[in-house]
Amino acid sequence: MIEIAENKCDFCGCCVGVCPVNCIEVKEADIRIEHEICIDCDICVYVCPIEVLSQIEPNKSTTVAAA
Amino acid sequence: MWKEQKEFDCIVVGGGPAGSTFARVAAEGGLSVLLLEKDRDIGVPVRCAEAISDAGLRIFHEPNPRWIASKINRIKMVAPDETVVEFGLVETGYILDRRIFDYDLAQYAAQEGAQIVTKAYVDGLIIKDDKVAGVKGIHLGERFEKKAKIVVGADGVESRVGRWAGLQTHLKLKDMESGIQKTVAGIEVTENMFEFYLSKKWAPGGYLWVFPKGKNKANIGLGISGYYAKNGKAAHKFLDEFIHWKYPQASVLTTVVGGIPVGKTVKQMVADGLMLVGDAAHTCNPLTGGGITPGMRSGLLAAETAIKALQRGGPTRENLFSYEKEWHKIGGKNHERFYRIKESLYKLNDDDLNNIARTIVAIPEKNRTLMKLFSAAVREKPSLILDVARVFAGI
Numbered sequence A: 001m002i003e004i005a006e007n008k009c010d011f012c013g014c015c016v017g018v019c020p021v022n023c024i025e026v027k028e029a030d031i032r033i034e035h036e037i038c039i040d041c042d043i044c045v046y047v048c049p050i051e052v053l054s055q056i057e058p059n060k061s062t063t064v065a066a067a
Numbered sequence B: 001m002w003k004e005q006k007e008f009d010c011i012v013v014g015g016g017p018a019g020s021t022f023a024r025v026a027a028e029g030g031l032s033v034l035l036l037e038k039d040r041d042i043g044v045p046v047r048c049a050e051a052i053s054d055a056g057l058r059i060f061h062e063p064n065p066r067w068i069a070s071k072i073n074r075i076k077m078v079a080p081d082e083t084v085v086e087f088g089l090v091e092t093g094y095i096l097d098r099r100i101f102d103y104d105l106a107q108y109a110a111q112e113g114a115q116i117v118t119k120a121y122v123d124g125l126i127i128k129d130d131k132v133a134g135v136k137g138i139h140l141g142e143r144f145e146k147k148a149k150i151v152v153g154a155d156g157v158e159s160r161v162g163r164w165a166g167l168q169t170h171l172k173l174k175d176m177e178s179g180i181q182k183t184v185a186g187i188e189v190t191e192n193m194f195e196f197y198l199s200k201k202w203a204p205g206g207y208l209w210v211f212p213k214g215k216n217k218a219n220i221g222l223g224i225s226g227y228y229a230k231n232g233k234a235a236h237k238f239l240d241e242f243i244h245w246k247y248p249q250a251s252v253l254t255t256v257v258g259g260i261p262v263g264k265t266v267k268q269m270v271a272d273g274l275m276l277v278g279d280a281a282h283t284c285n286p287l288t289g290g291g292i293t294p295g296m297r298s299g300l301l302a303a304e305t306a307i308k309a310l311q312r313g314g315p316t317r318e319n320l321f322s323y324e325k326e327w328h329k330i331g332g333k334n335h336e337r338f339y340r341i342k343e344s345l346y347k348l349n350d351d352d353l354n355n356i357a358r359t360i361v362a363i364p365e366k367n368r369t370l371m372k373l374f375s376a377a378v379r380e381k382p383s384l385i386l387d388v389a390r391v392f393a394g395i
Ligand SMILES: Cc1cc2nc3c(=O)[nH]c(=O)nc-3n(C[C@H](O)[C@H](O)[C@H](O)COP(=O)(O)OP(=O)(O)OC[C@H]3O[C@@H](n4cnc5c(N)ncnc54)[C@H](O)[C@@H]3O)c2cc1C
Pocket: B013, B014, B015, B016, B017, B018, B019, B036, B037, B038, B039, B043, B047, B048, B049, B050, B051, B052, B120, B121, B122, B123, B154, B155, B156, B157, B158, B159, B179, B180, B181, B221, B257, B258, B259, B260, B277, B278, B279, B280, B284, B289, B290, B291, B292, B293, B295
């Protein structure tokens, strides 16, 4: 599962632009992930410029090639 | 008032340069236009290094001194071993003040009759008979639905508008640059010079920039390819290390982060009742990441098509398709060439980059050009040399 360190987020939407299943929503000052839709590909974790996102169940992560 | 009006010719989602340009041109052409922006202010936060070329800006507007923080006529490239290559630019560049620039672009649209609403977040589309027919959203805690003949996704790198309509617009990891920038003061920079730092140690799969805003202030930032970001070192760490090394005395006035779409233009820029413009359609130059001019160009072309489509026949995919065709005709081939050059350039290792820098330094300054630099960078791949020649022939 992806964990969000919300107080670090700059709401830039970089993670939204790469999410293959469109399950991240970023508003002016709010970020949410629909965990039921998330496929734990971890791509959002990689692109976030300031490490707001992290995978807290490492074994669940699939390969980057999946996207 | 937009609250009372149930239907518009066009609803534009996003108030960046692409959305505002679309709104201005469409309103000027007699269409009723509503532009919805989720943030409190148009133009803020500025997720951009603010560089634009004089020629690019002039396609749309006479450069206004209010927008311009610095005028650029020299370029400096720093190789991994700190070999410095400097030369004059044939074409003038500017560092804009996008807070003022974006604001003015929105104001021009308003002057033409477009209605602009801030703090209006769009979170879905109205779909009727498989066609896009409007938007749903929330404004100051209140839900709204508005019908439109054409919905324009100008919602930037985080675009979801196309995806709600079933278009595949997400970027591959390698086609997203993970970016961060600090506007710093209390340093000394050369006022008329773009500075680029190229190395895997400064910005793998991208570059680091120092763009002056006057003598003692600069936008210092970088983009790293998502592909390298997966190695576990995030963009902010690269930038902090650089600033600590090069400008330890810097005071940070602003920090912004953002993604830069450096992929090819999306496969489908239009659908029934829908058009995508700017970063939402991946119109950025894939090599430089420059997206202001291409975003405005796509907004202009899309609006011209929208006006025609609504005059005859309606907003069907077929009628809107001439926007996509025009886009590919004007910029498409170069876009793909830039993409190929980028792919090749970012594969070079630091030794290659050092060698290229030394080759160029050996050329007398008056004979150095960007084209020579890129030709040296891709010399292992003859097919790309042609790409370089073609893209620079057009500049
Ligand atoms: C770090 C960085 C440096 C850059 N440097 C340069 C540079 O030097 N030169 C250059 O030319 N380009 C640069 N770019 C790229 C440039 O900033 C973009 O290409 C340009 O802003 C794209 O314009 P746009 O109108 O398409 O989108 P944007 O300017 O991103 O505007 C999109 C707007 O849509 C709004 N929005 C998004 N979703 C919704 C929604 N659901 N509802 C309502 N509103 C919404 C957003 O709030 C935003 O205001 C840089 C980008 C980054 C990240």
